Amino acid sequence: MNTWTSRLGWTLLSVFAAVCLGVVALRRGETINAMWLVAAAGSIFVIGYRFYSRFIADKALRLDGARATPAQLHNDGLDYVPTDRTVLFGHHFAAIAGAGPLVGPVLAAQMGYLPGTLWILVGVIFAGAVQDFVTLFLSTRRDARSLGEMIRTELGPTAGWVALVGVLLIMIMLIAVLALIVVKALAASPWGTFTVAATIPIALFMGVYLRHLRPGRVGEVSLIGVVLLLLAVTFGGQVAADPNWAPLFTFDAKTMAWMLIGYGFAASVLPVWLLLAPRDYLSTFMKIGTVGLLAIAILVAAPELKMPALTRFTDGTGPVWSGALFPFLFITIACGSVSGFHALVSSGTTPKMLANERDARFIGYGSMLMEACVAIMALTAAAVLEPGVYFAMNAPAAAIGTTAESAATAIANWGFVVTPDLLTQTAKDIGETTILSRAGGAPTLAVGMAQILNSLMPGFGSMAFWYHYAILFEALFILTTVDAGTRIGRFMVQDLVGAGYAPFRNTESWVANTVATTICVAGWGWFLYQGVTDPLGGINTLWPLFGIANQMLAGIALIFATVTLIKMKRERYVWITAVPMAWLLICTLTAGWLKVFSSNPKIGFLAHAQKFGDALAKGEIVAPAKSIAQMQQVFLNDRIDAGLAMIFMVVVVTVFVLGVRTAWQALRANAPSTHEAPYVTTNETAVAGH
Amino acid sequence: MSPQTKLPSQDTEAAAGWRARLHAAWRKAEQTANLAIGVPDYETYVRHQRTQHPDQPVMSYPVFFRSRQDARYGKGTSRCC
Numbered sequence: 001m002n003t004w005t006s007r008l009g010w011t012l013l014s015v016f017a018a019v020c021l022g023v024v025a026l027r028r029g030e031t032i033n034a035m036w037l038v039a040a041a042g043s044i045f046v047i048g049y050r051f052y053s054r055f056i057a058d059k060a061l062r063l064d065g066a067r068a069t070p071a072q073l074h075n076d077g078l079d080y081v082p083t084d085r086t087v088l089f090g091h092h093f094a095a096i097a098g099a100g101p102l103v104g105p106v107l108a109a110q111m112g113y114l115p116g117t118l119w120i121l122v123g124v125i126f127a128g129a130v131q132d133f134v135t136l137f138l139s140t141r142r143d144a145r146s147l148g149e150m151i152r153t154e155l156g157p158t159a160g161w162v163a164l165v166g167v168l169l170i171m172i173m174l175i176a177v178l179a180l181i182v183v184k185a186l187a188a189s190p191w192g193t194f195t196v197a198a199t200i201p202i203a204l205f206m207g208v209y210l211r212h213l214r215p216g217r218v219g220e221v222s223l224i225g226v227v228l229l230l231l232a233v234t235f236g237g238q239v240a241a242d243p244n245w246a247p248l249f250t251f252d253a254k255t256m257a258w259m260l261i262g263y264g265f266a267a268s269v270l271p272v273w274l275l276l277a278p279r280d281y282l283s284t285f286m287k288i289g290t291v292g293l294l295a296i297a298i299l300v301a302a303p304e305l306k307m308p309a310l311t312r313f314t315d316g317t318g319p320v321w322s323g324a325l326f327p328f329l330f331i332t333i334a335c336g337s338v339s340g341f342h343a344l345v346s347s348g349t350t351p352k353m354l355a356n357e358r359d360a361r362f363i364g365y366g367s368m369l370m371e372a373c374v375a376i377m378a379l380t381a382a383a384v385l386e387p388g389v390y391f392a393m394n395a396p397a398a399a400i401g402t403t404a405e406s407a408a409t410a411i412a413n414w415g416f417v418v419t420p421d422l423l424t425q426t427a428k429d430i431g432e433t434t435i436l437s438r439a440g441g442a443p444t445l446a447v448g449m450a451q452i453l454n455s456l457m458p459g460f461g462s463m464a465f466w467y468h469y470a471i472l473f474e475a476l477f478i479l480t481t482v483d484a485g486t487r488i489g490r491f492m493v494q495d496l497v498g499a500g501y502a503p504f505r506n507t508e509s510w511v512a513n514t515v516a517t518t519i520c521v522a523g524w525g526w527f528l529y530q531g532v533t534d535p536l537g538g539i540n541t542l543w544p545l546f547g548i549a550n551q552m553l554a555g556i557a558l559i560f561a562t563v564t565l566i567k568m569k570r571e572r573y574v575w576i577t578a579v580p581m582a583w584l585l586i587c588t589l590t591a592g593w594l595k596v597f598s599s600n601p602k603i604g605f606l607a608h609a610q611k612f613g614d615a616l617a618k619g620e621i622v623a624p625a626k627s628i629a630q631m632q633q634v635f636l637n638d639r640i641d642a643g644l645a646m647i648f649m650v651v652v653v654t655v656f657v658l659g660v661r662t663a664w665q666a667l668r669a670n671a672p673s674t675h676e677a678p679y680v681t682t683n684e685t686a687v688a689g690h
Numbered sequence: 691m692s693p694q695t696k697l698p699s700q701d702t703e704a705a706a707g708w709r710a711r712l713h714a715a716w717r718k719a720e721q722t723a724n725l726a727i728g729v730p731d732y733e734t735y736v737r738h739q740r741t742q743h744p745d746q747p748v749m750s751y752p753v754f755f756r757s758r759q760d761a762r763y764g765k766g767t768s769r770c771c
Contacts, residue, residue, distance in 0.1 A: 075738065075742075076738070077730075077734060077735035077736075077737075077738030077739055077742075078730060078735060078757070078758070078761070079761065081730050081731070081734060081735075081738075083725065083730075084718065084721070086718065086722065087718060087721045087722045087725055088725070090722035090723075090725060090726050091722075091725040091726055091728075094726040094727075210755075211756070215751070215752030215755060215756070216729075216751050216752050216754070216755030216756075218723075218724065218727065218729065218755075219720075219723070272759065272760070272763035272764070273756070273759055273760075276763055277759050277762070277763055280727060280763075281727045284726050284727050285723070285726075285727075288726070349728070353725075353730075484763070487763070
């Protein structure tokens, strides 16, 4: 009886999911309510979790509840602590959730809401959540070792080194592109700049409070911090309106980029307790709180999606990023569908705290589904905007000009009706002078969020308040990523250089630290500056490079998982990781190849360089460059970007070849050949008293 | 006995049950918030130290907090995009 009702329930839920998805996919020519999207995603995630993740857990990985986890074996009350699974879920989700799932889906909305939605739903169920879950499991079976170490032991030292170089490069691209998003959001916005600048003294105060005034009282100081932040958002409006104060917080994009570079350097050499840690606390709590608030707001407001299901830009001529749906959609939305970065988190602190191996399913697979929910919310927030407003905010000045009139004309030519009045009025509503060409996702999401929240609570705050709150919330955790990332990058540089010159590895050495930090900051700073000066808006160039890098890392993690499944002699189930691996390799390598070699200068770096090189030879200046020096700069940038894309391809192909070799040897072996930690049952650990 | 005429002791028992449940929920929320920023549960640490290593000193909360902060950021944390 019980199984009968349960079957009926799951069947009904599946039918419901299919109906909702049908509405999302098939309605044309009329707007649909966001609830269809939310309901389709929610029910599909529940079904995917219940059936697919259970299949993987029971059949393919055979999670063993009787096997002692690293937390039980090495319990020290500090790093290794068996932790309640809901508590650990919060930790893991906070570690994987960042700006990525908020940005990618917004950029992908230029093709309409449908392609992005489908890739998030299919990608997370069959690739992203699988990668996170399997990596967490494999790390738990290997004393909570990191992805790099595991690749070294299972695939050999060469693969380990190549993967490490790959991780360093993706880190540099990640920081550059996130910093660019902050620059795009804050340039010529005194309100936003004031609010974000205010986070620095607030964080410093919190740092001193936590260290010296009332040590370790995180709860009370975070509460004080959040109140101060909200005051800063409110007060920022008056600063922006004041003719004396506003110019002090108004900067152009180039100055803003230099300030960020200087900030990144300073922040990563300051003691962690002073700035990084307190701001991390603020950003973590605000992130979780705001995502929760947005979820409730979408559910209650139930807004209509004004963006069509598909736009004409599926053909690859879109203004936000260039390239056709395949392969470029699949690298544009990385986080939210599948993110290689999560493999690093899943092999970091989480496996040290699993109380039971069977919890890996809930924490690994479940957290990633939650991240996909965030991505769906971001997509919804972008799709509730008038398409004309969306394109005005995301298309570069080279395509739409710099006035509301020119933008409205250009956008009307693309087939989206928008009046100059609507564009100026929207800017006025959110307390800004312009909304044009603020690419990068954050401002678009902020306008969408502001509309939803304001419609829900018309008396509380204003559009302008919510817009700047949303900008602050995104800038806050992007800045945390910038300095935490610079710090990790610094350790990686020290590790890599230290392999050749040992004294460089000493993390106490002031010289080694400064040199490594400089290398790291110069790396991302160079790409940031390139993006800021790029007449096509920067995001156009840098986001695909970041997407390729991130998906390449996911490819590497899935190669590792696939090879390890073969080494475990679970060949029957190898498709679980091999199919998403193959798909990611196809997408990344095709996208990488096109970015380098496409003959279309809008897509291929070399073709673009050629175009500018030819003109330079004739002494001509090609728009949007304005001088010979700019022409030479574009020419150089293109070639460096092409080189970088090629390095990404070489990295992933090398790991793949080494993986195939290892898999081939394992296939011919008669017994499992993995390097798992020895089997100890939970009872034995109880007896040993540890 | 009708439900209206509960004995006083039953009332306090029910209230105590509720209080315990609320307290447990609060503890869990507190632990989740702390772990989200990389600070493990202090009480768990103290219990572990007392039962497993009674011969070794137990860090005070401020010292414990500082050591966890350094551990989280010392080598850099992996965080996502």
